[in-house]
Amino acid sequence: MDGGSPATADVLADRTGMGEAAAGALLLGAVTSLPGIGTTVVGSLGGDAQFALANPLGGIAVQTVWLAIADLLYRRSNIEHAAASLENVLQSLVLIALLAIPVVAYATPTLRLGWVHPASLAIPLIYLYGLRLFRRLRKEPMWTAKETPDTRRDEPDEAGDQASTAMLWWRLAALAAVVAGTGFLIGQGGLGVVAATGLPSGLVGFTLTTVITSLPELVTLIAAVRIGALNLGIGNIIGGNAFDALMIFLADASYLRGSVYSDASSEALLLAGSTTLMTVVLTAGLIMRDRRGIGFEGVTIPVIYVAAVILLLVRAA
Numbered sequence: 001m002d003g004g005s006p007a008t009a010d011v012l013a014d015r016t017g018m019g020e021a022a023a024g025a026l027l028l029g030a031v032t033s034l035p036g037i038g039t040t041v042v043g044s045l046g047g048d049a050q051f052a053l054a055n056p057l058g059g060i061a062v063q064t065v066w067l068a069i070a071d072l073l074y075r076r077s078n079i080e081h082a083a084a085s086l087e088n089v090l091q092s093l094v095l096i097a098l099l100a101i102p103v104v105a106y107a108t109p110t111l112r113l114g115w116v117h118p119a120s121l122a123i124p125l126i127y128l129y130g131l132r133l134f135r136r137l138r139k140e141p142m143w144t145a146k147e148t149p150d151t152r153r154d155e156p157d158e159a160g161d162q163a164s165t166a167m168l169w170w171r172l173a174a175l176a177a178v179v180a181g182t183g184f185l186i187g188q189g190g191l192g193v194v195a196a197t198g199l200p201s202g203l204v205g206f207t208l209t210t211v212i213t214s215l216p217e218l219v220t221l222i223a224a225v226r227i228g229a230l231n232l233g234i235g236n237i238i239g240g241n242a243f244d245a246l247m248i249f250l251a252d253a254s255y256l257r258g259s260v261y262s263d264a265s266s267e268a269l270l271l272a273g274s275t276t277l278m279t280v281v282l283t284a285g286l287i288m289r290d291r292r293g294i295g296f297e298g299v300t301i302p303v304i305y306v307a308a309v310i311l312l313l314v315r316a317a
Helices: 004-016 019-032 034-045 049-073 086-107 118-139 165-197 201-213 215-226 230-253 267-288 296-316
Strands: none
Touching: 034 049, 034 165, 034 201, 034 230, 049 086, 049 165, 049 201, 049 215, 049 230, 049 267, 049 296, 086 118, 086 230, 086 267, 118 230, 165 201, 201 215, 201 267, 201 296, 215 230, 230 267, 267 296
16 A cells, blocks of 8 residues: 555545544554455464464554654654644544453353354444544544644645545545455465464464554555654554454454354463553553654553564463
8 A cells, every 4th residue: 555545545534524533543444454354354264263363463563563663754753742633542542442352252261142252242332432432522522632833733735636535435445455455365375374384373463464464554654654644644553453453353253163262372362461551552652742753652662562472482482
């Protein structure tokens, strides 16, 4: 995905009135998460519970690390400071709630409704309620972030793309179709790596395949930063993470052998815990808004990710 997708979403954000943060979360977040959806479903249908759960959790972790890279590229200030947005803070809190669901489900793996764990059914419900809160916050914010000279406001670009709104929607849909087609191939490739190397599927899912499926988020984030749409870029990452949390529901629903949590090892708790911790640090960074180029979150998030990978390697040894 190139810079055209953020530019298209940026114009749609202005024309629909949804704002950059919402457009990043709902439009770009959905589009860039499509490869991960394909990879997760391939793992579930293939009967590899660990791979199926590791992909969405790893996707959230890797995409959060991308924000540290964006901090390096945006030299004017800390990107979380410049993109002051209550919508992104709320979306992060919803994501933390979504990440808590697999932990609850893992503690009760034998509960089922059909072959799906009832906790998995709560994931889309919490996500939809989060969207309702998102819309309410957009319409009636109860407090606002303090503006500084480094704050980048979400203002309509009068000199933006002159294409019709219908054409912009079609353009975004075409880009989504291209991105979605890669998910199946990546999933098959990831399972092939597991079979050929003997590496734990959780490790492969948390690192290799998620780095590949998360590249659209990285490219989109960099493009958004380059055009100055910082709220759009961060919204894309956090919104994409929320869509990845929805993939946990898809992993369970498409795992036809029973509840995916009953067949996954305790490694899933390590992945869920470290990913939740990274999201908490990101949320703290959005609230504290350090002004220097790399804030505490820009250092802490990659450290947590590396520590999680090391622990996975130790378990595999």
